[in-house]
Amino acid sequence: MSGETAPEMTSETKAEEGVVPDPPKTPQMRAITLTGFGGLKMLKTVQRDEASVKEGEILIRVKACGLNFLDLMARQGVIDNPPKTPMTIGFECSGEVEALGPNASGFEVGDRVIGFCDYEAWAELVAISAHFVYKMPDKMSFQDGAALAMNYMAAYMMLFDIGNLRPGNSVFCHSVGGGIGQAISQLCRTVDNVTLYGTASYYKLESVKDNVTHLFDRVVDYGQEIRKLSPEGVDIVLDCLCGDDTNKGISLLKPMGKYVLYGSSNVVTGETKSFFSFAKSWWQVDKISPIKLYDENKSIAGFQLRELVFRQGQHEYARKVMNRLIQLYSEGKIRPRIDSAWAFEDVGDAMQKVHDRKNIGKIILDPSLEPKVKPVVQGQVRTHTDSSCSDDKEPVANGE
Amino acid sequence: MSGETAPEMTSETKAEEGVVPDPPKTPQMRAITLTGFGGLKMLKTVQRDEASVKEGEILIRVKACGLNFLDLMARQGVIDNPPKTPMTIGFECSGEVEALGPNASGFEVGDRVIGFCDYEAWAELVAISAHFVYKMPDKMSFQDGAALAMNYMAAYMMLFDIGNLRPGNSVFCHSVGGGIGQAISQLCRTVDNVTLYGTASYYKLESVKDNVTHLFDRVVDYGQEIRKLSPEGVDIVLDCLCGDDTNKGISLLKPMGKYVLYGSSNVVTGETKSFFSFAKSWWQVDKISPIKLYDENKSIAGFQLRELVFRQGQHEYARKVMNRLIQLYSEGKIRPRIDSAWAFEDVGDAMQKVHDRKNIGKIILDPSLEPKVKPVVQGQVRTHTDSSCSDDKEPVANGE
Numbered sequence: 144m145s146g147e148t149a150p151e152m153t154s155e156t157k158a159e160e161g162v163v164p165d166p167p168k169t170p171q172m173r174a175i176t177l178t179g180f181g182g183l184k185m186l187k188t189v190q191r192d193e194a195s196v197k198e199g200e201i202l203i204r205v206k207a208c209g210l211n212f213l214d215l216m217a218r219q220g221v222i223d224n225p226p227k228t229p230m231t232i233g234f235e236c237s238g239e240v241e242a243l244g245p246n247a248s249g250f251e252v253g254d255r256v257i258g259f260c261d262y263e264a265w266a267e268l269v270a271i272s273a274h275f276v277y278k279m280p281d282k283m284s285f286q287d288g289a290a291l292a293m294n295y296m297a298a299y300m301m302l303f304d305i306g307n308l309r310p311g312n313s314v315f316c317h318s319v320g321g322g323i324g325q326a327i328s329q330l331c332r333t334v335d336n337v338t339l340y341g342t343a344s345y346y347k348l349e350s351v352k353d354n355v356t357h358l359f360d361r362v363v364d365y366g367q368e369i370r371k372l373s374p375e376g377v378d379i380v381l382d383c384l385c386g387d388d389t390n391k392g393i394s395l396l397k398p399m400g401k402y403v404l405y406g407s408s409n410v411v412t413g414e415t416k417s418f419f420s421f422a423k424s425w426w427q428v429d430k431i432s433p434i435k436l437y438d439e440n441k442s443i444a445g446f447q448l449r450e451l452v453f454r455q456g457q458h459e460y461a462r463k464v465m466n467r468l469i470q471l472y473s474e475g476k477i478r479p480r481i482d483s484a485w486a487f488e489d490v491g492d493a494m495q496k497v498h499d500r501k502n503i504g505k506i507i508l509d510p511s512l513e514p515k516v517k518p519v520v521q522g523q524v525r526t527h528t529d530s531s532c533s534d535d536k537e538p539v540a541n542g543e
Numbered sequence: 544m545s546g547e548t549a550p551e552m553t554s555e556t557k558a559e560e561g562v563v564p565d566p567p568k569t570p571q572m573r574a575i576t577l578t579g580f581g582g583l584k585m586l587k588t589v590q591r592d593e594a595s596v597k598e599g600e601i602l603i604r605v606k607a608c609g610l611n612f613l614d615l616m617a618r619q620g621v622i623d624n625p626p627k628t629p630m631t632i633g634f635e636c637s638g639e640v641e642a643l644g645p646n647a648s649g650f651e652v653g654d655r656v657i658g659f660c661d662y663e664a665w666a667e668l669v670a671i672s673a674h675f676v677y678k679m680p681d682k683m684s685f686q687d688g689a690a691l692a693m694n695y696m697a698a699y700m701m702l703f704d705i706g707n708l709r710p711g712n713s714v715f716c717h718s719v720g721g722g723i724g725q726a727i728s729q730l731c732r733t734v735d736n737v738t739l740y741g742t743a744s745y746y747k748l749e750s751v752k753d754n755v756t757h758l759f760d761r762v763v764d765y766g767q768e769i770r771k772l773s774p775e776g777v778d779i780v781l782d783c784l785c786g787d788d789t790n791k792g793i794s795l796l797k798p799m800g801k802y803v804l805y806g807s808s809n810v811v812t813g814e815t816k817s818f819f820s821f822a823k824s825w826w827q828v829d830k831i832s833p834i835k836l837y838d839e840n841k842s843i844a845g846f847q848l849r850e851l852v853f854r855q856g857q858h859e860y861a862r863k864v865m866n867r868l869i870q871l872y873s874e875g876k877i878r879p880r881i882d883s884a885w886a887f888e889d890v891g892d893a894m895q896k897v898h899d900r901k902n903i904g905k906i907i908l909d910p911s912l913e914p915k916v917k918p919v920v921q922g923q924v925r926t927h928t929d930s931s932c933s934d935d936k937e938p939v940a941n942g943e
Contacts, residue, residue, distance in 0.1 A: 304799060305842060307707045375856070389833055398855040399704060401842070404833050430830035433789055433804050437845030440855060442705060442801070445837030455798040455840060456775070 169193065173510060174231045174266035175487050180220030183491040185228075194268045196244030201276045203258050206285035207484070208265050209235040210493055210506040211293055211322060217262070218494070226262060233264030233508075234449070237279060237288030247273045255279040257465070259292040261453045265487065267510045274458040277465045280473050287472070290322070290479035290505040295468050296461060297448040298326035301403050304464075305444045306379040310335040313377040315369060315395060319355050320347030322505055327381060328354035329477045340369050340377065350503045366395055376400060389429055389443070398440040405446040480504030488514035569593065573910060574631045574666035575887050580620030583891040591631075594668045596644030601676045603658050606685035607884070608665050609635040610893055610906040611693055611722060617662070618894070626662060633664030633908075634849070637679060637688030647673040655679040657865070659692040661853045665887065667910045674858040677865045680873050687872070690722070690879035690905040695868050696861060697848040698726035701803045704864075705844045706779040710735040713777040715769060715795060719755050720747030722905055727781060728754035729877045740769050740777065750903045766795055776800060789829055789843070798840040805846040880904030888914035 170193040179185050196202040210233075216222045217232045240254040250256065250273065258264065259275040279288045302308045314331055318324045319341030328351075331337040341355040342365050352358050357372060359365040369377065376397035382389070382404050393402050431443055452461045471477045482504035485493040492515070496502050570593040579585050596602040610633075616622045617632045640654040650656065650673065658664065659675040679688045702708045714731055718724045719741030728751075731737040741755040742765050752758050757772055759765040769777065776797035782789070782804050793802050831843055852861045871877045882904035885893040892915070896902050 300799070304707060307704060398851050398857055399700070399860070401844075404837055406837065430832050431843075432830050433843060433845055435845070436843060437804055437806065437847055438850065440846055440851045442842050442844035443831075443833060443836065444801075444842035445833055445835070446840055447837055450838065451798050451840045457798055460799070 172267040175490050176229050177232050179228045186490050188487040194270045196242055196270045198245050199247050199272055200244040200270045201240055201247050201250055201273050202242040202270050203238040204241040205236045205238040207237050207289035208233050208508040209289045210508055231263045231266050235259050235292040236264040237285040257288045286481050286507045287479050294322040294326040296464050298323055298330050299464050301446050302330050305403050306401050308334055313338040314379045315340040315377045316381045317342050317383050319343050320351040325480050333476050344500045346500055396441050401442040403444045403446055482506055484509045486512035486514040572667040575890050576629050577632050579628045586890050588887040594670045596642055596670045598645050599647050599672055600644040600670045601647050601650055601673050602642040602670050603638040604641040605636045605638040605667055607637050607689035608633050608908040609689045610908055631663045631666050635659050635692040636664040637685040657688045657692055686881050686907045687879050694722040694726040696864050698723055698730050699864050701846050702730050705803050706801050708734055713738040714779045715740040715777045716781045717742050717783050719743050720751040725880055733876050744900045746900055796841050801842040803844045803846055882906055884909045886912035886914040
């Protein structure tokens, strides 16, 4: 399949033969396109005009894309003030530099790179500002590269720059089986003597138990369990918007402890009316009294990676963090756990696996892979109409 | 004066001569006693029974005591749920180990030490749990030792453990002319390339201008000035409860910035009705929406040193910080600025100086000093009735 499908005719100017020559056909590429917000059937792998580079951008020939819970939310149109459909979604990829736009320096054609972007990643080619492109070491696989940007950057920033993780600290993290949870558990192990408490869904308990010091099924009263094991509380709580009472989370902190509320995007502040179940829990986040923080010697922080990097101008900071992550990777201290890789055309099945919490590690989309189920008619775009993927089965915002 | 005043008779048992021998007189010491909450006239230097050590305590012969703004508040009875008067106030001192209580280990008689305590410091002898006693290096003066505990510990914890101060960061601190402000400015200089913005009262501007990168008179709109110089905002804001709108302070932060609300004590949550002007501003501290922190990638923390150390069990952490401070002192990187030293009997004048914002640096009480004004009658306790020290002139909680 990879790139060999005949380009579709995109120009409508089919002038008389011999009078005007055919205009040059715009080169085409395959991309996963969201045709409208909603269920899996809104995702289609289509041919569209190749991405082209503008000022300061790097054109990447994509080898692997990361699929995150965020993408399920993007599909539903519940994050940001969503762009108009049809559009290509996807926020991270790895690949090789195909071309450099004007004034895009620091890279050469053929460089192996990681790209972090605001939509558009799930295509054979993507143009990304050089600000958000990072060179990969030779020994890093494309799959690993595609798994670093969102989860590991977020985990690193929260643990080290907000949480100020130190030897001997304790951390509590929801959903340690999720992509970010796994990054957190690996990064915690880069510091001596860190105790990590975590929850996971029943399905993942067995496979993630070695990631954490103490693992709880997400349905148990983990607060009570943690208090039994650590009556003084924990140093850092990472709350991926599971909808618990924030004050309950803060009460788990020991003095000088830090509570970090993070998530995928600004679901609440956007104007999109969301029917996701977590939207309700968002609204239940109580306001915090600074006096309470003062009495208890505690901190609360909010963290939102894409906002930070793409809209708050912190790309230099993100690069420093990525450099550090690449160093840790090269030292063998972190290693993304890859669950599986999927063809673009199988994105629906891949998303369903995330939805069902059945992935243990990162889901990768690889444009070079053959789809599991061939399209019925050659050249016809396959759509997903699997009835188990209806909108009624909504994901919950657990970060997994 | 030091210790030579004849002990007063404290026993009422004056039995018949020859029948019962005089009970042994309890050894006496001089101490600054608060006879009731209120103005300066409530402070009296009196003879009282010598402090004695209990289990785990160290008896310190006091050479120097720190006087903080906190003591003015303690005098008014507006902090904590205040102990009953009469009592001895004072929270920090330095001196020599006079005796060790049962099971108090790690010290020897004669050791030069810093003592951090919850009241009782302003006396010739004080018994403090060994948890809160720290050995001083030989080259540290007693005055410097007495100036380290509260201001430098608080400044260190806020900058490094909450604020996570890094090279190149920017910090905004109110009242850089105050004791804690000076500690903050010196600790900021231990990190490369830190920009410190600060405010000070008019009287102190000239003398503290070298402490900070950019200094503003406290009456100017510092927020506007900082935004001109640093449009992106600052990394750390330290707010000593000046009564400004918390949200205004948070808006000064850059993304990933940390806002630390600190102060002397739990004025508000205590049951004491306070007439201090800052009490009102306390109540004006708005609740914070975690969603706002999330959207803006910011943190807010509360910090209260005495609560942390004395009631939240963090004495081991405090010791680590003190060890680090002593190391920085020994390396010549921090050095308390001493404004002046006063006899116990002159505590009223010393407090008045703090009240009038006329001190540039730390005010020290030294039990060995002769009072400026001798008591009228030998042995009579001098009281302060200076009309300028009436309760009507209330201090404001600016941390200076």
